[in-house]
Each structure stands twice: as structure tokens, then as C-alpha cells.
Amino acid sequence: MRVLIAIAALSVVALSQIVTKAAPGKSSGVTWEASVDAALAKARREGKPVVWTIMIHREVACRRMMRRVWSDASVIAKAREFVLIPCNVYATPDERLFAGVTVAQVRANETEMRARYGEGKEVVAPQHIISDADGKVLARKQYELDAGELIGLMDRALRKMGKAVASDKPVDGAKPDDSAKADPAPDAPADAEPEAPTEEDARLVQMIIKAPSDEKADLTDELLKTSDLPGVELLMQAIAKKKIRSEKDRAVIIRRLGYEKHSPLAKALLPLVSDKSRSVRNAAVVSLEEMKHPVATKPLVARFAKERDPEVKKDILRALGVVGAGNQAALDLLVKHAKKRTKLGQNALMSLGPHLQGDPDVRKVLYERWPKTEKNFHLAILYSYWTGKDPETADDLKKIKKRERSGTDYNLAEQVLAVIEDRRPKTEDRDGGGGRRGRGRDLRRLLGGEWGLIMAFRPLFDDDKVERNVSKDFRARNWGR
Incomplete structure (x- = not known):
């Protein structure tokens, strides 16, 4: 969202003088640097990239990201490979998103950010700009990100600096089609017991299986409103086992998941990108595109190499645009085909x-x-x-x-x-x-x-x-x- 921000030049000079003497502050397990000069010096000294984190306290999306994403354990761990610069302008001194850093310090950081990266009167927040110690942009993303998307953006910047990224290392013994299994469920503890579908989930799934074709979509919507991942996985397993005979009906059910609000359920669809039915595979790929969850990236890249149907291949490329942002393998595949004068080339572009x-x-x-x-x-x-x-x-x-x-x-x-x-x-x-x-x-x-x-x-x-x-x-x- 665009937020109008104006800062007087005289205030900027005064604030920048205060910032240079300030110490970094800690918030939710991450360390925010109090000044741009100190942050860039630290980045140069330690060989780390810099994350310019642009927020505004009045924006719901910004508060949500600071509360859920920047406090996520995986993001905190990844942030140790970076130097963090908080950028914000606050309406009142008491309302701050970056604990441990003063209002004056963050205002000065934000002013320096706009001077470097061409923001005018309006600043898009949330926004993350990742640069090297000399200020060269490595990656940039506007608007709200979930934990996986932010980590993907960070990994993209690390690769551009020639640094190793843990997610690029192959899982021991994993085959290409095992890529979906190698990724744990988002936000789930590594040793957590898998949840089981409830009796109500099982009842609804049976109703969907037995219902006439014109009622299956509405019943699927009811399941999506009341069930979590285990219930939806149960329905997708029924589709994979062809308990619903009609290919058209199976595709209709899968397409009901094709909304960003169902993004947390993306894992349930991953096995279906390798289904024997072309229409089922196609429906699963397009729904994953619309769900926009990065967990689908590796399975889609792996499937593209094996897929023979041109329509499904085209839609995999389309999906890798939104779900694969920040993933180098997805970008390499898109760039490779974007240079071709083919239907796949057009969709890659x-x-x-x-x-x-x-x-x-x-x-x-x-x-x-x-x-x-x-x-x-x-x-x-x-x-x-x-x-x-x-x-x-x-x-x-x-x-x-x-x-x-x-x-x-x-x-x-x-x-x-x-x-x-x-x-x-x-x-x-x-x-x-x-x-x-x-x-x-x-x-x-x-x-x-x-x-x-x-x-x-x-x-x-x-x-x-x-x-x-x-x-x-x-x-x-x-x-x-």
C-alpha cells in the first residue's frame, strides 16, 4: 500500500547527526542497526548483505509481518546472515515497530533509503530491499510476504553474492520426484506428529465422493471452510485413488482450491502434479499458481522435466512466476525458455x-x-x-x-x-x-x-x-x- 510521507530537510540533518552515535537494538530475536553508516560498515566488515526493511506502523500488513514473519524462528535464523536496517516514519513517538531503535534513527534510515533507491513522496510498505555493502540492489520485493517468501528473497540475494544457500543442497538419497516430501510443512516443528483428519472431515469427504456432479463444488467449499490440511489431504487422496470416477469432477474439485486464501493448503495438492490424468495435473498446477505458496516451487520444477503435455508445461512455467519468486532454479528455467520463439517462450516471458x-x-x-x-x-x-x-x-x-x-x-x-x-x-x-x-x-x-x-x-x-x-x-x- 502506498503511504504519503514527507520529511523536512532540516530535521533530516539533525536526525542523521543523532543516529551515527547510536547502538543497534534487538527486537523479536533479530538485531536492527540504528544507522545506515554503521550497518554498511558492519556489512562490509562481515561480508554480509543488507536488508532495508520498510514499514509503517499504521499499515495492518506491516504490523502483521512484524508480528508473524519477523518473529518466525526460520526467519530469525536466516536473518543472522544479514545486516538489518529498519526504515519507517511514525506518526507518534510511542508507536514503533522496531523495538530498541528510536523514532529519530528509523526516520533517518528511511530518508537515506529514499535518497539511494529513488523513492519520491510515496513509499510502498511493506517493502524489502536487499543490497550489498556498497548499496547495489541484489533483490527487492514490495508488499506483504510470508516467512517462506521472505526467506526465498534472502536466499536469492545470497546467491547473487556467491554465497551457499542451504536449500540448494540436495537431500541425501532424494530423487527428483521426492522434492515435495523433502520440504517440511510450513511452520510445523520438525518432530511434530502428523495430524489426522477429524470425523467431520471424513464425513464431508464421503459426501463429496457420493454427491452428484453439480453438488461437488459446493460441498468442497464447505470442506475448505471447516477443515484444515489433514481434511483436504484426505480429499486429494480420494482423487488420486480415483474414488471420484469422472476426470471432470476431479478437476472441478481441485480448482476450488485455486485462491490465495487457501495458500496454507498447497501441500495437499503437490502429489497431484504427477497424476496420470492430464486434466487432474493441469487443474493442480493452475490451482497451485493461484494459491501462490512457495512450497510448490521444487515439485513444479521437477515435474517440468518429465511433463510431456504442452498445456501442462505451459502452465507450470506460468505458476513458477508467482510461486517461484526468489528461487534460482525457477528463474533459470523461465529465462531459458523466455529466449525461445515458442508458445512456452511466450508464457515464460x-x-x-x-x-x-x-x-x-x-x-x-x-x-x-x-x-x-x-x-x-x-x-x-x-x-x-x-x-x-x-x-x-x-x-x-x-x-x-x-x-x-x-x-x-x-x-x-x-x-x-x-x-x-x-x-x-x-x-x-x-x-x-x-x-x-x-x-x-x-x-x-x-x-x-x-x-x-x-x-x-x-x-x-x-x-x-x-x-x-x-x-x-x-x-x-x-x-x-
């Missing part, structure tokens, strides 16, 4: 957006592919710029506008640039060089708003065999517009 933040290599791939492709490939590249929303891509989009002669591509590039720069799009029309001024005006009519962007990028999804729930729900809400 449109999946790079979540990997964009602070990654110049991904920016380079997108920008260099533009003159070598056309039509839907241009649309895929612009889609990644739009979903990535990386301020550092603004210059690339301006160059694309300058060189582009197509009215449609020019105007859509302007629309995406306006989103990134948080302004209204310019309404100038560009002739495509072939007398197609009308196309530019038609697209301009759609500029601005959720509906216009979705309609502009809709051709990328027209051939999908499995419609995304977000698209289906949006169409239902706006039917007839």
Missing part, C-alpha cells in the same frame, strides 16, 4: 514479472527480447512489466515507447509505465505507420482501471484450457460491461 524486483538480469532479458519478437510476445513482455511493477523498469518502457511504431504497443507501454510511475496515462495517440489510428484510440478508451488492463492482456489467456479463477470471477462480476 509473461511469468518473469514477479522475479523483476531489483534484478537487472531479468530486466535485460525482457528488454532485449522486445525487438526480436512481435504480437503476443510484446504483450507478454508488457504483462511482466505490469505485474512486476519495478520502478527501475521505467526507463526501459520509455525506450520501448520511443522506438515503437505500433499504436497498440505504444499506448499499452504508456499505460503500464503510468501504473509503475503512479500517474494517469497520457492520452496522446500514435499512428502505427500503417494508418491504424483507430486502434490506438480504441485502446486509449480502455486506459486506466482494472477492466482496461485485463481486457488489454486478455489475448494472453484466451487459449488456456483451464481458466483462472480470478478471470472467471472478474467476468462474473462485470458481465455485460
Whole structure:
């Protein structure tokens, strides 16, 4: 969420003088450095990267991250490999997110962060920027992250510094398809006994198995409202064992999980990405994409190497955009295919957006592919710029506008640039060089708003065999517009 923040120049000078003498503070098991100078000196001395943690106390997402994520044992352990700089502006001195560091210190840190990384009047919070000791950005992510996503972002930065990451080491004796089993359930203690489904879970699962086709979706929704992971796993096991005979019914049930609110249940779907039924595999992959949980990354990468169905392979690449952000294996696979002029290449290009933040290599791939492709490939590249929303891509989009002669591509590039720069799009029309001024005006009519962007990028999804729930729900809400 964007929060308007203004700081007077005189206050900045005074605050920075206070900060340089301050000692670091501890909060929830992690150590926050009180000044940027001290933090960078420590990072240089110890050879560690720096995490600029940008929060605002009034934002619910920020408070939730500090309470749940930065106090998570796995995050605390990972944070020991980094130097942490807290950045925030508080409305009152008594409301602070970073215990042990004063309001004045954190304000000065935030001012220095904006001077270095180009934030203007508005600052997106929550936000995490990871840099080296010289301030070079290694990774960057806006908005709320869960513990797994934050650790993934940290691991990505460590890899860029050439440091070993524990998750990259193969599990002894593990086969490629064992990758899902090698990952413990999120937030579960290593020695915890697996939970069993309740009697009510078993009753609902039996009802779903025996129900007519037109009632299975509603009963599945009821199970999702009342059950935890064991109950959903019981239903997925019934699907794997074909206790529900119809492939179509099995796919419908799986698709009911395809919402981010069901992200904690992602582990239940992992075995189905290797199901013998193509429609079941496809439904599982798309649902995992929409659940956005990083636990699916390794199983999807492993499955891609074995998958033979082109539609499922395409959707695996699409899923690795959102669930694989911060994972090097996922990024390598996407970049490899993004350089190809194939259907898989187009889908790899449109999946790079979540990997964009602070990654110049991904920016380079997108920008260099533009003159070598056309039509839907241009649309895929612009889609990644739009979903990535990386301020550092603004210059690339301006160059694309300058060189582009197509009215449609020019105007859509302007629309995406306006989103990134948080302004209204310019309404100038560009002739495509072939007398197609009308196309530019038609697209301009759609500029601005959720509906216009979705309609502009809709051709990328027209051939999908499995419609995304977000698209289906949006169409239902706006039917007839």
C-alpha cells in the first residue's frame, strides 16, 4: 500500500547527526542497526548483505509481518546472515515497530533509503530491499510476504553474492520426484506428529465422493471452510485413488482450491502434479499458481522435466512466476525458455514479472527480447512489466515507447509505465505507420482501471484450457460491461 510521507530537510540533518552515535537494538530475536553508516560498515566488515526493511506502523500488513514473519524462528535464523536496517516514519513517538531503535534513527534510515533507491513522496510498505555493502540492489520485493517468501528473497540475494544457500543442497538419497516430501510443512516443528483428519472431515469427504456432479463444488467449499490440511489431504487422496470416477469432477474439485486464501493448503495438492490424468495435473498446477505458496516451487520444477503435455508445461512455467519468486532454479528455467520463439517462450516471458524486483538480469532479458519478437510476445513482455511493477523498469518502457511504431504497443507501454510511475496515462495517440489510428484510440478508451488492463492482456489467456479463477470471477462480476 502506498503511504504519503514527507520529511523536512532540516530535521533530516539533525536526525542523521543523532543516529551515527547510536547502538543497534534487538527486537523479536533479530538485531536492527540504528544507522545506515554503521550497518554498511558492519556489512562490509562481515561480508554480509543488507536488508532495508520498510514499514509503517499504521499499515495492518506491516504490523502483521512484524508480528508473524519477523518473529518466525526460520526467519530469525536466516536473518543472522544479514545486516538489518529498519526504515519507517511514525506518526507518534510511542508507536514503533522496531523495538530498541528510536523514532529519530528509523526516520533517518528511511530518508537515506529514499535518497539511494529513488523513492519520491510515496513509499510502498511493506517493502524489502536487499543490497550489498556498497548499496547495489541484489533483490527487492514490495508488499506483504510470508516467512517462506521472505526467506526465498534472502536466499536469492545470497546467491547473487556467491554465497551457499542451504536449500540448494540436495537431500541425501532424494530423487527428483521426492522434492515435495523433502520440504517440511510450513511452520510445523520438525518432530511434530502428523495430524489426522477429524470425523467431520471424513464425513464431508464421503459426501463429496457420493454427491452428484453439480453438488461437488459446493460441498468442497464447505470442506475448505471447516477443515484444515489433514481434511483436504484426505480429499486429494480420494482423487488420486480415483474414488471420484469422472476426470471432470476431479478437476472441478481441485480448482476450488485455486485462491490465495487457501495458500496454507498447497501441500495437499503437490502429489497431484504427477497424476496420470492430464486434466487432474493441469487443474493442480493452475490451482497451485493461484494459491501462490512457495512450497510448490521444487515439485513444479521437477515435474517440468518429465511433463510431456504442452498445456501442462505451459502452465507450470506460468505458476513458477508467482510461486517461484526468489528461487534460482525457477528463474533459470523461465529465462531459458523466455529466449525461445515458442508458445512456452511466450508464457515464460509473461511469468518473469514477479522475479523483476531489483534484478537487472531479468530486466535485460525482457528488454532485449522486445525487438526480436512481435504480437503476443510484446504483450507478454508488457504483462511482466505490469505485474512486476519495478520502478527501475521505467526507463526501459520509455525506450520501448520511443522506438515503437505500433499504436497498440505504444499506448499499452504508456499505460503500464503510468501504473509503475503512479500517474494517469497520457492520452496522446500514435499512428502505427500503417494508418491504424483507430486502434490506438480504441485502446486509449480502455486506459486506466482494472477492466482496461485485463481486457488489454486478455489475448494472453484466451487459449488456456483451464481458466483462472480470478478471470472467471472478474467476468462474473462485470458481465455485460
